[in-house]
Amino acid sequence: MNRMHGTDRMDRVSRIPPNPPTSKVQLVDLQRQHEELATEIDSAIRSVLASNAFILSREVSDFEEEFAEYCGVKHCIGTGCGLDALVLAMRALDVGPGDEVIIPANTFIATALAVTETGATAVLVDHDPDTYNLDPRRLPAAITCRTRAIIPVHLYGQPADMDQIRAIADEHDLLILEDACQAHGAMYKGRCCGSFGEAAAFSFYPGKNLGACGDGGAVVTNDDEVAHRVRKLANYGSVVKYHHEELGRNSRLDSIQAAILRIKLRHLDTWNDLRRWAADVYTEQLADLPVVLPITTESCEHVHHLFVIRCAHRDRLLNFLAQRNIHGGIHYPIPIHRQPAYRDACIVSGPLTWTESFCGELLSLPMHPHLTLAEVEAVVCGIRDFHDQLCSEQIESAVSVSRSGVG
Numbered sequence: 001m002n003r004m005h006g007t008d009r010m011d012r013v014s015r016i017p018p019n020p021p022t023s024k025v026q027l028v029d030l031q032r033q034h035e036e037l038a039t040e041i042d043s044a045i046r047s048v049l050a051s052n053a054f055i056l057s058r059e060v061s062d063f064e065e066e067f068a069e070y071c072g073v074k075h076c077i078g079t080g081c082g083l084d085a086l087v088l089a090m091r092a093l094d095v096g097p098g099d100e101v102i103i104p105a106n107t108f109i110a111t112a113l114a115v116t117e118t119g120a121t122a123v124l125v126d127h128d129p130d131t132y133n134l135d136p137r138r139l140p141a142a143i144t145c146r147t148r149a150i151i152p153v154h155l156y157g158q159p160a161d162m163d164q165i166r167a168i169a170d171e172h173d174l175l176i177l178e179d180a181c182q183a184h185g186a187m188y189k190g191r192c193c194g195s196f197g198e199a200a201a202f203s204f205y206p207g208k209n210l211g212a213c214g215d216g217g218a219v220v221t222n223d224d225e226v227a228h229r230v231r232k233l234a235n236y237g238s239v240v241k242y243h244h245e246e247l248g249r250n251s252r253l254d255s256i257q258a259a260i261l262r263i264k265l266r267h268l269d270t271w272n273d274l275r276r277w278a279a280d281v282y283t284e285q286l287a288d289l290p291v292v293l294p295i296t297t298e299s300c301e302h303v304h305h306l307f308v309i310r311c312a313h314r315d316r317l318l319n320f321l322a323q324r325n326i327h328g329g330i331h332y333p334i335p336i337h338r339q340p341a342y343r344d345a346c347i348v349s350g351p352l353t354w355t356e357s358f359c360g361e362l363l364s365l366p367m368h369p370h371l372t373l374a375e376v377e378a379v380v381c382g383i384r385d386f387h388d389q390l391c392s393e394q395i396e397s398a399v400s401v402s403r404s405g406v407g
Contacts, residue, residue: 032370075227078253082203085217086114092229099148136164142349154183157305187301271369
């Protein structure tokens with residue numbers, strides 16, 4: 001599957017959705033996506049139902065081939081979800097009890113849960129304050145004689161700094177497992193996320209850039225043996241039916257989800273372009289407000305799974321927008337090391353300065369490929385009105401204090 005660039009991309013972005021009146025701006029709007037593809041999806045589901053081939057079917061193998069080609073790798077193995085993809089990839093790489101795996105502290109808990117499930121220990125390091133991704137400068141201090149692997153997360157759809165991470169991993173003979181669950185189609189120096197490590201994990205949770213109509217995931221890799229082991233472990237530890245070589249599990253992408261993903265994969269580049277368009281509008285129109293906007297580093301092609309700003313009074317702003325039927329989100333309100341489940345189950349390597357500081361300031365604005373210009377501008381207007389109100393309150397408070405002092 002060929003990736004499109006240049007004029008092809010601009011032609012697609014020129015087909016921005018129209019601007020119908022709207023009473024609600026969703027954080028993610030799957031209804032419009034499903035309406036766009038309803039005829040194709042209905043036909044694909046009916047075809048699977050007619051075939052009675054629901055597990056490990058041709059639809060699954062075809063999707064695996066197509067997604068592997070899209071990512072620029074040799075192998076793709078569908079799994080039941082993104083968490084399973086992380087776990088199965090680590091097991092295939094022989095990560096287990098006694099090992100330490102370095103992960104960013106600012107990520108969804110699934111990254112840590114996968115490490116814990118293998119019997120290894122998650123070691124948390126702080127993120128870069130500009131990109132929110134794992135900061136390679138924090139890695140040397142976190143590496144010990146027990147360190148086995150690094151899991152860089154391409155957070156919010158922005159690729160991590162893979163050159164520096166790869167160099168450090170090679171210096172210390174460490175494995176890299178990419179958590180690409182938010183980075184479908186993201187590019188680092190012209191290569192697709194998922195093609196840099198020994199393996200990578202993707203999630204096809206419905207709200208992802210490439211989402212199923214239910215749970216799903218995949219492991220991608222260029223390593224033949226890793227691919228073979230993941231496929232075996234995901235199918236009860238079996239290659240030949242009823243012959244079980246390892247202690248496996250049941251984690252397989254089903255045929256209906258694969259059929260839906262095959263359809264959506266053909267639209268992914270266009271949808272990612274539309275996300276970038278919305279991000280550009282947000283960036284331009286919010287530039288003069290007291291919020292910190294996301295950046296895209298020069299070497300990266302961001303796919304904006306989330307558009308995350310940083311602001312003071314985050315919770316007040318979220319509530320203010322909600323009163324206008326604008327739905328934002330928080331990713332993630334409680335860092336992993338503060339979760340009760342991880343109180344004594346992880347290692348914190350060094351101060352988590354930015355993780356601690358930013359978790360109360362990060363706010364996800366509505367972001368999906370079917371946003372209209374009117375909706376983006378409604379969000380911007382809401383943020384602008386909130387800061388105008390905040391400024392008025394501060395002026396009134398200052399005047400009140402001044403008068404009180406005079407009296």
